[in-house]
Amino acid sequence: MTRIIAPLIGLGFAFVLVLGLFGTITTASEPATAEHEFHLKPKPVALASNGIFGKFDRQQLQRGFQVYKEVCAACHSISLVAFRDLAALGYSEAEVKAIANQWTTEQPSVNPETGEAATRKNLPSDKFPHVYPNEVAARAANNNAIPPDLSLMTKARPDGAAYVHSLLTGYQQPSAELMKEFPNFATPEGLYFNPYFPTLNLAMPQPLVSDGQVTYADGTNATVDQMAKDVTAFLVWTAEPKLEARHTAGLASVVFLIIFIALTIGAYKSVWRNVKH
Amino acid sequence: MSFPWAKQYEPKAPVMKWLDDRLPLPRLVYNAVGAGYPVPRNLNYFWNFGVLAGAALAIQIITGIVLAMHYSTDAATAFNSVEAIMRDVNAGWFLRYAHANGASMFFIVVYIHICRGLYYGSYKAPREMVWLLGVVIFLLMMATAFMGYVLPWGQMSFWGAQVITGFFSAIPLVGETIRIWLLGGYAPDAAALNRFFSLHYLLPFVIAGVIILHIWALHIPGSSNPAGVEVKGEQDTVPFHPYYTAKDGVGVGVFLLVFAIFLFFQPNLLGHPDNYIPANPLSTPAHIVPEWYFLPFYAILKSFTVDFILPAKLWGVLAMFGSILLLFFLPWLDTSPARTANHRPRYRAFLMVLLVDVLVLGYVGGAEPTKINVLIGQITTAYYFLHFLVILPIVSATERPKPVANSITEAVLKGKGGTAPAKSAIEGQPNPMPAE
Numbered sequence: 001m002t003r004i005i006a007p008l009i010g011l012g013f014a015f016v017l018v019l020g021l022f023g024t025i026t027t028a029s030e031p032a033t034a035e036h037e038f039h040l041k042p043k044p045v046a047l048a049s050n051g052i053f054g055k056f057d058r059q060q061l062q063r064g065f066q067v068y069k070e071v072c073a074a075c076h077s078i079s080l081v082a083f084r085d086l087a088a089l090g091y092s093e094a095e096v097k098a099i100a101n102q103w104t105t106e107q108p109s110v111n112p113e114t115g116e117a118a119t120r121k122n123l124p125s126d127k128f129p130h131v132y133p134n135e136v137a138a139r140a141a142n143n144n145a146i147p148p149d150l151s152l153m154t155k156a157r158p159d160g161a162a163y164v165h166s167l168l169t170g171y172q173q174p175s176a177e178l179m180k181e182f183p184n185f186a187t188p189e190g191l192y193f194n195p196y197f198p199t200l201n202l203a204m205p206q207p208l209v210s211d212g213q214v215t216y217a218d219g220t221n222a223t224v225d226q227m228a229k230d231v232t233a234f235l236v237w238t239a240e241p242k243l244e245a246r247h248t249a250g251l252a253s254v255v256f257l258i259i260f261i262a263l264t265i266g267a268y269k270s271v272w273r274n275v276k277h
Numbered sequence: 278m279s280f281p282w283a284k285q286y287e288p289k290a291p292v293m294k295w296l297d298d299r300l301p302l303p304r305l306v307y308n309a310v311g312a313g314y315p316v317p318r319n320l321n322y323f324w325n326f327g328v329l330a331g332a333a334l335a336i337q338i339i340t341g342i343v344l345a346m347h348y349s350t351d352a353a354t355a356f357n358s359v360e361a362i363m364r365d366v367n368a369g370w371f372l373r374y375a376h377a378n379g380a381s382m383f384f385i386v387v388y389i390h391i392c393r394g395l396y397y398g399s400y401k402a403p404r405e406m407v408w409l410l411g412v413v414i415f416l417l418m419m420a421t422a423f424m425g426y427v428l429p430w431g432q433m434s435f436w437g438a439q440v441i442t443g444f445f446s447a448i449p450l451v452g453e454t455i456r457i458w459l460l461g462g463y464a465p466d467a468a469a470l471n472r473f474f475s476l477h478y479l480l481p482f483v484i485a486g487v488i489i490l491h492i493w494a495l496h497i498p499g500s501s502n503p504a505g506v507e508v509k510g511e512q513d514t515v516p517f518h519p520y521y522t523a524k525d526g527v528g529v530g531v532f533l534l535v536f537a538i539f540l541f542f543q544p545n546l547l548g549h550p551d552n553y554i555p556a557n558p559l560s561t562p563a564h565i566v567p568e569w570y571f572l573p574f575y576a577i578l579k580s581f582t583v584d585f586i587l588p589a590k591l592w593g594v595l596a597m598f599g600s601i602l603l604l605f606f607l608p609w610l611d612t613s614p615a616r617t618a619n620h621r622p623r624y625r626a627f628l629m630v631l632l633v634d635v636l637v638l639g640y641v642g643g644a645e646p647t648k649i650n651v652l653i654g655q656i657t658t659a660y661y662f663l664h665f666l667v668i669l670p671i672v673s674a675t676e677r678p679k680p681v682a683n684s685i686t687e688a689v690l691k692g693k694g695g696t697a698p699a700k701s702a703i704e705g706q707p708n709p710m711p712a713e
Contacts, residue, residue: 002606002609002610003610003612006603006665006670007667009662009666010662010663011666011667013592013599013666014662014667016583016592017580017659019585020580020582020583023582024651030647052541080357080360085364148554151360152360155550155553156551156553198563239553242363245370246370246371246374246544247541250537250541250542253537253541254537254538254541257537258534261527261530261531261534264523264526264527267526268524270523271520272523272524275318275520276689276690277318277320277515
């Protein structure tokens with residue numbers, strides 16, 4: 001029975017697929033879109049945390065945090081990160097306390113007297129507060145676009161670190177080739193052209209506009225590219241704060257396993273020495 | 278049951294003798310994976326993958342149980358609880374990356390295990406039951422992996438659940454009702470997440486149970502081997518321990534090394550970036566794709582594009598489930614007297630085409646549905662079904678296989694330029710009577 005029914009089923013599926021095949025061949029290809037043709041892959045970005053020996057450059061993380069604080073934090077939260085976590089960037093306990101205390105957005109709280117909603121100063125144990133009380137407020141303040149939380153941004157986009165760096169430095173006018181091929185292409189009102197963004201137009205205006213926008217405490221020259229790189233490094237840390245521990249444990253594991261494999265090969269040869277196989 | 282020359286368990290320590298008289302558990306282990314299980318002496322490294330699959334399951338269960346202690350099964354808090362594991366739980370990043378990549382490792386190992394079975398004819402009599410139970414394990418693994426991927430409640434979790442439970446709505450008349458009943462709502466939400474977690478915790482133990490049956494069924498005829506001839510006598514076998522425990526040790530070491538490289542240096546390579554975005558029912562990702570190990574089946578699903586008697590979606594769902602269920606009939610579709618593809622050159626050529634075909638299906642499953650990709654998907658899907666259901670029965674009935682060695686020992690010694698055996702596999706022991 002199996003050998004009679006099975007070929008019939010197989011031929012049946014194949015027949016329906018051939019029908020589909022003709023359908024596919026006869027349908028016209030989708031017309032090319034500007035997004036498809038002119039969306040650029042992010043440029044590689046060299047960070048100290050790259051590679052299997054990668055470690056964070058703490059000076060750079062502090063600079064990146066400064067860029068985040070002075071530029072990005074106006075709209076974007078990092079709500080998965082706590083102020084206490086900043087100790088990993090090399091800040092002392094007192095500095096962390098001061099950063100939390102002086103953070104502009106306060107923590108939602110309750111007035112102990114009246115029980116009404118209130119806000120209070122941040123503590124090191126708090127997570128970074130959301131910038132907007134809710135989605136509606138975020139949309140209302142940003143031309144109907146929600147500024148996404150940045151905690152995981154470098155893991156939530158393909159090639160995330162390179163993407164963040166490319167996006168921040170990629171604002172430009174549409175290229176001549178694009179306008180030639182798609183004469184009707186126009187960036188809608190309230191959006192900004194950026195070839196590294198999947199739809200080519202995004203709601204965020206260019207955040208890093210001029211050199212020296214941030215005055216670095218350590219005297220580094222704050223070019224736009226430098227600031228973009230630093231904040232990218234910082235966002236790699238917010239997305240993967242345990243990266244250094246992972247790399248260290250990884251190297252130890254690999255060394256251990258190579259020794260382990262050498263020993264098991266020795267044991268295998270010893271056990272099998274008298275048996276042809 | 279075992280071969281008559283299998284070693285018998287003889288407890289040495291008094292406490293083991295005491296235990297053996299009352300509950301012969303040590304004897305069971307000894308006969309299952311100890312010196313009491315005679316195994317063909319000529320197994321190659323492809324026979325390591327059963328043990329590796331067991332190791333992968335053990336890793337998943339251990340890491341999973343600890344993760345469950347920290348995970349919150351609630352649509353509002355699930356995503357953040359996973360991030361809390363990554364940031365605040367001691368070695369939480371290790372547990373979670375080990376569990377996420379461990380699933381991929383489990384599938385890699387099991388796919389190689391299945392390919393070994395296909396190439397060397399491990400599904401053939403008298404081992405049909407071993408194969409059938411293996412397909413059951415594979416189906417359970419797929420269900421477990423799918424539900425596990427939903428738990429972090431990221432964008433791909435949510436939309437993957439939406440798409441996969443949507444398969445049931447392809448069933449005529451009652452489909453939508455069944456889908457809502459399975460999800461506990463109109464779309465994946467708190468109810469679905471809770472039941473997925475419950476089942477995700479349960480199914481691995483069901484898998485472990487079926488693995489016990491799988492090994493039990495294997496021990497009735499004993500392990501197959503690459504020579505394609507059954508065990509004839511003691512000279513053909515060696516005890517599982519220490520011979521294959523030593524060989525499996527090497528395999529486990531290499532497996533852990535590959536695992537470690539993914540876990541510590543590329544932990545997110547096999548995942549999808551969108552799953553680091555919290556689930557949002559109002560925002561559909563540009564491309565919904567399942568995990569890499571489901572991509573060939575996803576390509577089969579997508580390849581049916583015309584309504585012919587049945588709606589295209591139903592064809593796709595039937596074909597996708599059919600592509601796995603047909604494996605249950607494999608032992609009866611393949612009628613060749615020869616066991617391994619080494620002795621069946623024509624069949625081997627088709628099998629190699631199938632391997633490439635499935636890899637191409639995997640590529641198509643993850644690629645954008647451009648015209649050319651859809652075409653490739655339809656051709657490769659057709660080959661997949663034709664291979665198992667048409668080509669295999671015809672080739673196995675018509676191809677005359679190459680001659681097989683008289684015994685495992687002859688095959689081994691021929692390979693080494695030796696002559697007929699005078700001794701048992703383990704030198705220094707007298708040649709025993711052939712088993713009858």
